[in-house]
Amino acid sequence: MSFKKLSRLVPVFSLALFFACSSCAPANAVCGIPKVGSLANTCTPCPSFENQLETEHFILKWTTASSHSEDNIRDVEVVRETAGYLEASWDKLTGLFGRTPYVPPGSRKIGVIFHNLDCYAYAVPPEGPIELNSSVWMRVPSIRQSTCAH
Numbered sequence: 001m002s003f004k005k006l007s008r009l010v011p012v013f014s015l016a017l018f019f020a021c022s023s024c025a026p027a028n029a030v031c032g033i034p035k036v037g038s039l040a041n042t043c044t045p046c047p048s049f050e051n052q053l054e055t056e057h058f059i060l061k062w063t064t065a066s067s068h069s070e071d072n073i074r075d076v077e078v079v080r081e082t083a084g085y086l087e088a089s090w091d092k093l094t095g096l097f098g099r100t101p102y103v104p105p106g107s108r109k110i111g112v113i114f115h116n117l118d119c120y121a122y123a124v125p126p127e128g129p130i131e132l133n134s135s136v137w138m139r140v141p142s143i144r145q146s147t148c149a150h
Contacts, residue, residue, distance in 0.1 A: 046115055047071040054109070055083045057090045057100075062114040062134065070116040070135040078137050079114070082144050086112065102126055 049061035060083055062073040094100055103110055104126045111129030122131045136143055
């Protein structure tokens with residue numbers, strides 16, 4: 001990977017890892033993205049996301065109707081609060097790096113989805129959305145705000 005391409009992704013990695021994840025495993029593949037190698041058969045099915053909140057820079061999607069209850073976000077305030085922190089992080093990263101975080105070609109905003117994961121958060125930039133563990137985001141309000149954005 002060229003330095004130019006890598007430097008373009010650094011803000012995305014920072015934003016995607018905005019929420020610390022100490023236990024992510026490669027098995028947590030991005031929903032809707034074709035898996036390769038060891039990720040090929042390890043992703044649990046993603047729910048349908050019937051709810052959406054669009055901010056200036058993000059599109060957050062979640063469900064309240066999954067048959068797998070740990071996918072569900074029952075309180076829209078969890079999503080709104082997370083959106084606020086993501087927008088604040090965007091501003092910090094733009095200020096620090098002097099340019100906006102990477103948004104995939106053909107997209108105008110960064111996707112964020114809430115569903116059950118084996119870790120707190122996961123992302124595979126630039127192909128997929130930021131994935132957040134819905135049950136942890138419901139249970140642990142302090143995880144919604146980063147301790148640092150770098």
